[in-house]
Amino acid sequence: MNQWAKLHAKVAESEDFMALHCADPNAALLFLMSLPQAVPWGILPATPALFRARVCPMLDISLDQVKTCLKLIVDQGCFTAYEDRHGKPLVYITNWNENQGRQWDRVAAPQYDLPPGWTPPAGLAKGLEDAAKRGRRLTPEAIEERLVDAESKTSLRRVLDQSQTGLAYREERGESRKGNTNARARARETAPAATVVVPETVADSTPPEPPNPPRQLTEQQAAIESLWTTLGLSGKPGPGKGGKPPYSAVAGIVAEHGLPMIQEYEAHCRSSGIALPAGAAPWPWFVKTLREAMNQSWKWRNNGNGNGGRGPQIQLTELDRMQIQADREREEASRRGN
Numbered sequence: 001m002n003q004w005a006k007l008h009a010k011v012a013e014s015e016d017f018m019a020l021h022c023a024d025p026n027a028a029l030l031f032l033m034s035l036p037q038a039v040p041w042g043i044l045p046a047t048p049a050l051f052r053a054r055v056c057p058m059l060d061i062s063l064d065q066v067k068t069c070l071k072l073i074v075d076q077g078c079f080t081a082y083e084d085r086h087g088k089p090l091v092y093i094t095n096w097n098e099n100q101g102r103q104w105d106r107v108a109a110p111q112y113d114l115p116p117g118w119t120p121p122a123g124l125a126k127g128l129e130d131a132a133k134r135g136r137r138l139t140p141e142a143i144e145e146r147l148v149d150a151e152s153k154t155s156l157r158r159v160l161d162q163s164q165t166g167l168a169y170r171e172e173r174g175e176s177r178k179g180n181t182n183a184r185a186r187a188r189e190t191a192p193a194a195t196v197v198v199p200e201t202v203a204d205s206t207p208p209e210p211p212n213p214p215r216q217l218t219e220q221q222a223a224i225e226s227l228w229t230t231l232g233l234s235g236k237p238g239p240g241k242g243g244k245p246p247y248s249a250v251a252g253i254v255a256e257h258g259l260p261m262i263q264e265y266e267a268h269c270r271s272s273g274i275a276l277p278a279g280a281a282p283w284p285w286f287v288k289t290l291r292e293a294m295n296q297s298w299k300w301r302n303n304g305n306g307n308g309g310r311g312p313q314i315q316l317t318e319l320d321r322m323q324i325q326a327d328r329e330r331e332e333a334s335r336r337g338n
Contacts, residue, residue, distance in 0.1 A: 005035035006100055015281050020076045022287035023250070027069035030055060031078050034093065042096030043112045046070060046081060046089035068252075084113035085148055097121035105130035109142035118152040120159040128160070220254045227266045227290070232275055233282045250287055257294045265293050268300050298324060 011017055021028035034055045038044050045051055048066040052059075056066075070091065073079045079091040092115040104127020131138045140160055147153045217225065228237045237250075254262055276285055293300060 003036050003039045005039055007032070007035065008099070015283060016076055016078060018281065018284040019287060020072060020078065022284050022291065023072050023076070023252075024069060026061060026065060027072040027076075030066070030069050031073050038093050038096070039100075040102050040107045041110050041112070041114065042093040042100065043110070043114070044091050044093075045112075046091045051091075080115055082115045088112075090115075092118075102127070104128065104138065105134065105136060107138055109138055110146040112146070113148050114143075114146050114152060116149045116152065118147065119155045125159050125162060219259060220251050223254060223259055223262045223266075224250055227262060227269070228286060230266050230269050231286065231289075233286060237286065238283055250290055253290055253294055261294065261297070265290075265297075265300065272300075296323065 017028060017031075020031065034044055034051075037055050044054060048063040048070065051070065052061065052063065052066045070079070074081045074091065078094055080094050081089065081091050083089055090112055097119065100121075101123070102121070104121075104124050107127070128138060128140060140156070144153060144156060147156065224237055274289075276282055
């Protein structure tokens with residue numbers, strides 16, 4: 001069967017996707033490649049080896065890289081990570097049902113357990129009715145077997161109760177409203193009278209739970225927030241859509257170059273007045289600026305006067321000199337071309 005997935009043009013304007021690409025272009029690529037492979041229920045195995053075999057078997061990418069990309073995608077909120085009832089790690093593409101439409105009467109039963117809090121997609125009830133008429137494999141029972149929490153099962157039954165499939169489903173299980181009403185009436189007729197004992201009301205003496213202590217930042221997170229504030233950016237570091245700030249998008253940069261270099265760059269920003277360009281999105285600009293500053297530190301550590309306008313002179317490495325020479329040659333070639 002041909003597998004396809006929808007990709008809206010608004011992905012070009014998505015701050016989440018831009019931040020994911022800034023953190024690691026491979027993570028953005030794997031997210032896009034995962035969409036058609038997750039059809040029709042939006043679920044993929046989260047074990048790096050299985051994910052690579054399913055999504056990108058032809059790419060020259062290591063299992064460690066796949067593991068890092070999966071974590072970045074989850075931290076950015078594009079994947080929801082969970083485990084099935086046997087402890088197998090899975091990922092669910094966030095907002096899958098809102099963005100992907102299906103002809104549900106042609107869909108097979110779920111291969112994996114559905115994520116906690118799963119809600120039935122639009123058109124599922126009608127698809128189940130059509131599948132029942134055609135004798136196909138997708139049934140309410142097959143879906144309920146893959147639901148691991150009571151909330152999801154309640155959502156499924158609420159949707160099915162509004163369709164003919166829901167009524168037939170309840171009747172087959174002996175749960176029709178009429179059948180249950182008759183059963184309750186017969187029980188009342190045959191049951192002996194019972195003595196009702198009303199328990200005394202006891203005041204709840206359980207002390208209230210103490211409030212959660214404020215979240216403690218790690219040294220890396222504190223350095224990221226400090227630099228964010230120094231650059232004049234408001235709020236907390238992140239795309240600004242709520243939830244846990246995705247420090248992992250830049251935590252790798254801090255871990256690679258060390259806190260002293262981050263603090264040195266912050267001092268440079270404080271004295272040089274670097275600011276967010278007009279019209280730029282704060283989080284993608286922040287990630288891109290920090291990455292470029294760490295990878296091209298010679299540009300701000302030495303601006304031609306030997307010490308970058310502050311602090312002791314930084315000794316350039318051979319790699320820095322090669323990078324400077326390559327940049328100059330590219331600029332000279334660009335001028336000649338114009």
